[in-house]
Amino acid sequence: MAFETLKKDLVDVDTDMRSYLETSEEYYKLKVFKVLMGTVTTITQSLFIGAVVFLALFMLSIGVSIALNEAMGNFYSGFLIVGAFYILVAICSYVFKNVLHRPLLQKFSKHYFNRP
Template sequence: MAFEALSENLNNTGEKTQEYVETTAEYYKLRLFKSSMKFATSLISMLVLGSVALLLLSFMSFGVALYLSRIIGYPSSGFFVIGGFFLVVFLFTYFFGRKMIVKTILEKFSELIVEEDDTSPSDIANERAKSKKTKGTP
């Protein structure tokens, strides 16, 4: 009788272990899908907004360059002034802003991947075990 009970407990343990592994695998698949979708939508959103901002900046720069050319009196002088301005902005960004840009991007995307409200597989397994005990399932 004790051997049968031990055998049954071992079978139940094997089944529970297999169920836990399958549940954990499903959890990580869903979490990977969620993270990749958040990353993809965020990336697409940034690309669209960046494209619109680039178009806006291009047209504004072109207009200011034409206006400066008219004020200075030489046809290409406004374009050189605007080009020089963007060169200075680029150099400042390259030498002083790279670390800040990398830090901001890493923080943004790590927030998308790691969330505080995510439950771990062990929490899910514990909740399932509690719910089965309350239902009377051995």
């Protein structure tokens, strides 16, 4: 009698373990899907906003260059000044890249490791 009860309990444990593993697998699939979709939507939104900002900056740069050309009376000087400004911004960005690296790493680490 005790052997039959033990056998039934072991079968129940096996069934419960299989059910738990299947449920856990589905949970992790959903969690991975949620994280991936969050990442994809964030990247898509960032690319779209970046493209719009790039186009706006491009148009503003052309406008400023033409305005400088008219003010200086020379066709090329405005474009050279705006180009030099962007080169200066690029150099400053390269020199101070570590200043931006640490806050971004902290922000994304906090976001990644403190998930609900």
